[in-house]
Amino acid sequence: MIEVTNLVKKYGNVAAVDGISFSANPGEIVGLLGPNGAGKTTTMRVLTGYMPVTSGTVKVDGFDVMEDSMQVRQRVGYMPEQVPIYPDMTVESYVLYWARLRRTQNAKARTQEVLTQFGLLDRRKKLVRSLSKGLRQRLGLAQALVHNPPVIILDEPTIGIDPKQVVEVRDVVKSLRSQHTILFSSHILSEVEQICDRVVIIDKGHIVAAGSTDILRQKYQHGVNFYVKFAGDTSELGEMLAALPGINSVEAHEGGFIVHGTDNDAIRHTLMNAVAANNLDLMEMRPVDTRLEDIFMQLVN
Numbered sequence: 001m002i003e004v005t006n007l008v009k010k011y012g013n014v015a016a017v018d019g020i021s022f023s024a025n026p027g028e029i030v031g032l033l034g035p036n037g038a039g040k041t042t043t044m045r046v047l048t049g050y051m052p053v054t055s056g057t058v059k060v061d062g063f064d065v066m067e068d069s070m071q072v073r074q075r076v077g078y079m080p081e082q083v084p085i086y087p088d089m090t091v092e093s094y095v096l097y098w099a100r101l102r103r104t105q106n107a108k109a110r111t112q113e114v115l116t117q118f119g120l121l122d123r124r125k126k127l128v129r130s131l132s133k134g135l136r137q138r139l140g141l142a143q144a145l146v147h148n149p150p151v152i153i154l155d156e157p158t159i160g161i162d163p164k165q166v167v168e169v170r171d172v173v174k175s176l177r178s179q180h181t182i183l184f185s186s187h188i189l190s191e192v193e194q195i196c197d198r199v200v201i202i203d204k205g206h207i208v209a210a211g212s213t214d215i216l217r218q219k220y221q222h223g224v225n226f227y228v229k230f231a232g233d234t235s236e237l238g239e240m241l242a243a244l245p246g247i248n249s250v251e252a253h254e255g256g257f258i259v260h261g262t263d264n265d266a267i268r269h270t271l272m273n274a275v276a277a278n279n280l281d282l283m284e285m286r287p288v289d290t291r292l293e294d295i296f297m298q299l300v301n
């Protein structure tokens with residue numbers, strides 16, 4: 001549904017995106033992940049037909065963004081990081097305006113439908129300026145979806161909203177899975193992990209890794225991690241654990257420690273010996289996956 005091949009986008013002489021290729025299949029949610037300035041917004045703007053490519057090809061549903069721009073625009077719903085919202089319009093007239101701009105069939109009926117879908121129907125007569133930030137995000141989503149596009153592009157849709165609204169927006173995005181192909185950018189790793197089927201990690205305009213979070217873990221996981229938790233005062237324990245043979249690093253985590261080592265049996269052995277030798281009150285010990293966050297840090301550093 002989305003096919004990006006060797007995309008280069010330069011601003012002047014500087015390549016913000018420097019030869020990236022990735023695809024998204026119908027019904028997939030693909031996460032575009034990267035630190036500030038990585039090139040996420042630039043990639044998304046090219047995909048929406050908002051900006052021309054410098055070189056390479058970008059196709060949406062088989063249509064080239066440069067050659068078939070109108071076809072692409074009809075198939076893409078875009079919610080930019082800063083949703084351009086007209087404060088003096090009512091909620092309803094704003095969505096209707098976008099529906100008409102995109103020549104949506106039965107624009108009025110479709111407007112009511114998306115207002116209902118995003119829980120905005122009872123606020124349809126309100127001025128946009130009176131909406132909370134979270135509701136504005138929902139309005140942004142309604143605007144992006146009013147022409148029922150097969151592809152939705154969401155640029156950091158949860159930035160700057162409160163935690164309850166973040167959960168709401170994430171749930172809305174998840175509910176769109178399978179009916180739409182979604183490209184979702186974020187620099188919040190846990191968010192991408194929760195929502196996306198696959199992740200494309202970009203840094204300084206290059207793809208540094210791509211795949212499902214499970215595959216990325218398998219590929220980049222070096223060694224094993226255990227979560228251990230002890231009763232009592234554990235303030236001194238981190239340093240002691242880190243000095244044990246077979247343990248490479250220790251990090252405080254949720255009242256206990258994440259202990260990293262290279263060999264599963266060696267690390268268990270070492271920990272159990274330490275428990276016995278120091279008379280520690282072990283409450284919990286379990287293997288844990290490498291966090292996507294660690295992989296991300298490893299890749300972009």
Ligand SMILES: Nc1ncnc2c1ncn2[C@@H]1O[C@H](COP(=O)(O)OP(=O)(O)OP(=O)(O)O)[C@@H](O)[C@H]1O
Pocket residue numbers: 011015016034035036037038039040041042043187
């Ligand atoms: N209009 C522009 N003119 C010149 N340089 C730009 C322009 N837009 C972006 N850039 C530069 O291109 C690079 C990629 O920016 P982009 O906004 O695509 O990154 P991003 O991954 O979306 O970052 P962020 O999370 O901060 O929005 C950055 O170095 C940025 O400064």
